[in-house]
Amino acid sequence: MTISAQPQAALAPQAFKSDYKPVWCPGCGDYSVLSSLTKAFALLELQPERIAVVSGIGCSSRIPAYTTCYGFHGVHGRALAAATGLKLARPELTVIAAGGDGDGYSIGGNHFLHACRRNVDMTYVVMDNHVYGMTKGQPSPTTEPDWDSKLSPGGTGMRAFNPLVIALAAGANFIARAFAGDPNTTAALIAEAISAPGFSFVEVLSPCVTFRPEQRDWKQMVRAAPVQWTDDAARAARRLMTDDGMNIGVLYKGSRAAYRTHVAKTSKRPADLEEEFRI
Amino acid sequence: MPHGTSERRTSVSVAIAGSGGAGVMTAGNMLLEAAAQAGYYALMTRSSGPQIRGGEAAAMIRIATHPIDGTDDRYDLLIALDWMNINRFAAEIPLGAASVLVGDPDQGEPPDVFVKSGARYTPVAFKAAAKKIPNGWPNMIAFGLAGALVGLAEETLASVVRKSMKKGGDALAGSLAAMRAGVEAAAAIAGVPRIGAAPPQTARWLVTGNQAAGYGAIRGGVRFVAAYPITPATELLEWMAPALAKVGGALVQAEDELASINMILGASFGGVPALTATSGPGLSLMIESIGLGITAEVPIVVVDVMRVGPSTGIATKSEQSDVNIALYGMHGDAPHVVVAPNSVADCLLTTQWAVHLAETLQVPAIVLADQFFGQARAVVERPADVAFAGDRKTAPAGAESYKRYAVTASGVSPMAIPGTPGVTYTADGLEHNERGTPSSQAADHVAQLEKRARKLASIDYGTHWADVEGEGDLAVITFGSCTGPVREAFARAAADGVHARLVSLRLLAPAQPTRLAAALEGVRRVLVVEQNHTGQLYRYLRSEYELPGTVTSFHRPGPLPMRPDEIHRQLIEWSRA
Ligand SMILES: Cc1ncc(C[n+]2csc(CCOP(=O)(O)OP(=O)(O)O)c2C)c(N)n1
Ligand code: SF4
Ligand SMILES: [Mg+2]
Numbered sequence: 001m002t003i004s005a006q007p008q009a010a011l012a013p014q015a016f017k018s019d020y021k022p023v024w025c026p027g028c029g030d031y032s033v034l035s036s037l038t039k040a041f042a043l044l045e046l047q048p049e050r051i052a053v054v055s056g057i058g059c060s061s062r063i064p065a066y067t068t069c070y071g072f073h074g075v076h077g078r079a080l081a082a083a084t085g086l087k088l089a090r091p092e093l094t095v096i097a098a099g100g101d102g103d104g105y106s107i108g109g110n111h112f113l114h115a116c117r118r119n120v121d122m123t124y125v126v127m128d129n130h131v132y133g134m135t136k137g138q139p140s141p142t143t144e145p146d147w148d149s150k151l152s153p154g155g156t157g158m159r160a161f162n163p164l165v166i167a168l169a170a171g172a173n174f175i176a177r178a179f180a181g182d183p184n185t186t187a188a189l190i191a192e193a194i195s196a197p198g199f200s201f202v203e204v205l206s207p208c209v210t211f212r213p214e215q216r217d218w219k220q221m222v223r224a225a226p227v228q229w230t231d232d233a234a235r236a237a238r239r240l241m242t243d244d245g246m247n248i249g250v251l252y253k254g255s256r257a258a259y260r261t262h263v264a265k266t267s268k269r270p271a272d273l274e275e276e277f278r279i
Numbered sequence: 280m281p282h283g284t285s286e287r288r289t290s291v292s293v294a295i296a297g298s299g300g301a302g303v304m305t306a307g308n309m310l311l312e313a314a315a316q317a318g319y320y321a322l323m324t325r326s327s328g329p330q331i332r333g334g335e336a337a338a339m340i341r342i343a344t345h346p347i348d349g350t351d352d353r354y355d356l357l358i359a360l361d362w363m364n365i366n367r368f369a370a371e372i373p374l375g376a377a378s379v380l381v382g383d384p385d386q387g388e389p390p391d392v393f394v395k396s397g398a399r400y401t402p403v404a405f406k407a408a409a410k411k412i413p414n415g416w417p418n419m420i421a422f423g424l425a426g427a428l429v430g431l432a433e434e435t436l437a438s439v440v441r442k443s444m445k446k447g448g449d450a451l452a453g454s455l456a457a458m459r460a461g462v463e464a465a466a467a468i469a470g471v472p473r474i475g476a477a478p479p480q481t482a483r484w485l486v487t488g489n490q491a492a493g494y495g496a497i498r499g500g501v502r503f504v505a506a507y508p509i510t511p512a513t514e515l516l517e518w519m520a521p522a523l524a525k526v527g528g529a530l531v532q533a534e535d536e537l538a539s540i541n542m543i544l545g546a547s548f549g550g551v552p553a554l555t556a557t558s559g560p561g562l563s564l565m566i567e568s569i570g571l572g573i574t575a576e577v578p579i580v581v582v583d584v585m586r587v588g589p590s591t592g593i594a595t596k597s598e599q600s601d602v603n604i605a606l607y608g609m610h611g612d613a614p615h616v617v618v619a620p621n622s623v624a625d626c627l628l629t630t631q632w633a634v635h636l637a638e639t640l641q642v643p644a645i646v647l648a649d650q651f652f653g654q655a656r657a658v659v660e661r662p663a664d665v666a667f668a669g670d671r672k673t674a675p676a677g678a679e680s681y682k683r684y685a686v687t688a689s690g691v692s693p694m695a696i697p698g699t700p701g702v703t704y705t706a707d708g709l710e711h712n713e714r715g716t717p718s719s720q721a722a723d724h725v726a727q728l729e730k731r732a733r734k735l736a737s738i739d740y741g742t743h744w745a746d747v748e749g750e751g752d753l754a755v756i757t758f759g760s761c762t763g764p765v766r767e768a769f770a771r772a773a774a775d776g777v778h779a780r781l782v783s784l785r786l787l788a789p790a791q792p793t794r795l796a797a798a799l800e801g802v803r804r805v806l807v808v809e810q811n812h813t814g815q816l817y818r819y820l821r822s823e824y825e826l827p828g829t830v831t832s833f834h835r836p837g838p839l840p841m842r843p844d845e846i847h848r849q850l851i852e853w854s855r856a
Contacts, residue, residue, distance in 0.1 A: 089545070
């Protein structure tokens, strides 16, 4: 199916917000991410029916239904796979995959690697709170190794995952870090990510005020990245490996062509395919 | 008996075996093509040792004057180019006292397992003979020998050689000479039955079950496939990749089955009919997401080309042991469609039907195909065209107060396709109300469960739910690759005066108790035939159906294919019990 591209009036961010009341705790960073996302859609003058927001499971993964776009709230960890199938089947849609650090880096970690490699033209927004919020406070791949919890007393002892470095190594074409507490910058970063070709990855530091109340301090810790983004992967790797995880902005932009499915030189009607079977 | 006067039969079975690189598959495929050209029906299955490449291999070809969907009890002829590990095929290539065994004397004596069968052994020095022919190969001698012994004309064999070596030149000349040397060697070998006169010409295909399934999917409207390679489903995908591109679709190789199933859910959510193909291990990984397709009402087709399980099992061999997972794998109450093709050609119709059912009912459909069909290459009657196509009910732009999961009489509610303004919604695996808003209310859960269950009863499954044949107060219920051997057993039992009805189920879920009751009207005893260790179909039938009279289960696991003889013996014993 294709969409007729009639020019339509630009919409306000509010037009992208549904009337469902989010299940999130008061003060949760995800509210701001929702605002930033809808602002980005408005900035880009998109229409809600031409956007699909695809997610897995988690507090953050509830975001699709809070927009007026088409939404797909699937199973835990598989947002990128569903988004990939949708975008490849319907290339004219704007496809956003969204979710949490557990969803994207743990149960869905393999899809994260391969989505970066595959470089399908879509945008992945991760609301990283270094915790499993929905299941009430277990460590995620981005949690510090000594963070104490009921399930992993004394900490996991595992080194925290650096999603940006991994995205870069795996081949993501656009990498940015945002902070939920600064919705205007986040909106601009998401808009830029959507506009960038290929797979764009926006890691948003989004505090979980309930299980990681200390993340309220992020507001004082974040800063605009001190240097402009680079298109040099080696330089980007060095920066991402050595920064303290608090630099906000676009950090890397590559120039890989977006993934395309194979197109045959000759086109046929389905009935013509049986020629090869005939005796 | 010199071969010119040997007996003519309606079916002849030949196996050609040898170690890796000996070219037995090439010879087998050429014999299959020669049989096809000469106007016969034929079916070839393959077997190979555990080595990834270069292990022992066997091509098993059955040529018949009538359509065939399975192997025979015994092989009339086994040609071994060498004996390296060929004894491993003894169970798969059963020989009898009437069989003929041909081997290369320079490669040693035939193994005991074959000698014990009483088969008549004739040495043919394939290697030495091939050495004397410039560009001649032992497998081409074997091809000529096998073709001549079963009674195919030399000119037919030559035309297949020419077709397969289009480049011509010395290579072609060598292959033709080797093929002729094989034809000459046949004159000295007695006792191989020749195939009877070819049946009248009809429109036929030479096709594998996997190709037929792939083509059926495309005819049904599938334009997006995502998959992860797995034996024995890979060939289905490898056939579909270029075919889809030609008809404007696409196939994506996913990073695993968790991805492939979710990719097709995403594509189908986007309005494009979508399919994946896998085998037991992959189906196991997909189960959670098939449940998502059920709850979010996203149509998808999952082809499971069943192999021997559990776990990695035996990857290259057939077993019908995924009945349970296909029917019951999902957590929660999860109504969905399960269909099973019952011949190589039927892989087309059944897969096409699966697309139609999935799209019309907005539900996942699992196609339980057998490895036996998937990887068998056969001469089949060209399947009749059926009109099944995806028929998804969609929501028009701006539909008034649109409710994606509206509770309708049929249970099917119009699905809005991304891009359509005014009807946006979120597809959700969380239980939801009619609008799609997540809901933990008991009333919403019950209403949506009932809606999803009701859908499956809203369509007329017509005559396709099963193939029903025959008369009498005995009945056999079976499915999939057991159907061919059961039919052959029936023909033999008829000669003994035993007649029975056959019900080969194509629609496993939803169960069709009224239809089956009608098909079994007046039946006194039922035999359920299937290829697994626990009688999975039998147990399912006992739980979902009222079966008349005494019900007996005949089941045994793979990897060996069901043979007509074992079913025939079972039938006779059971009919007299
Ligand atoms: C297969 C499966 N395993 C476990 C769960 C339970 N579960 C739901 S959300 C979640 C973690 C979510 O963490 P994250 O993605 O970081 O999201 P957040 O809630 O922090 O936004 C888990 C483990 C599930 N829904 N499905
Ligand atoms: S638990 Fe944490 S992540 Fe979840 S809604 Fe509450 S604050 Fe947000
Ligand atoms: Mg989290």
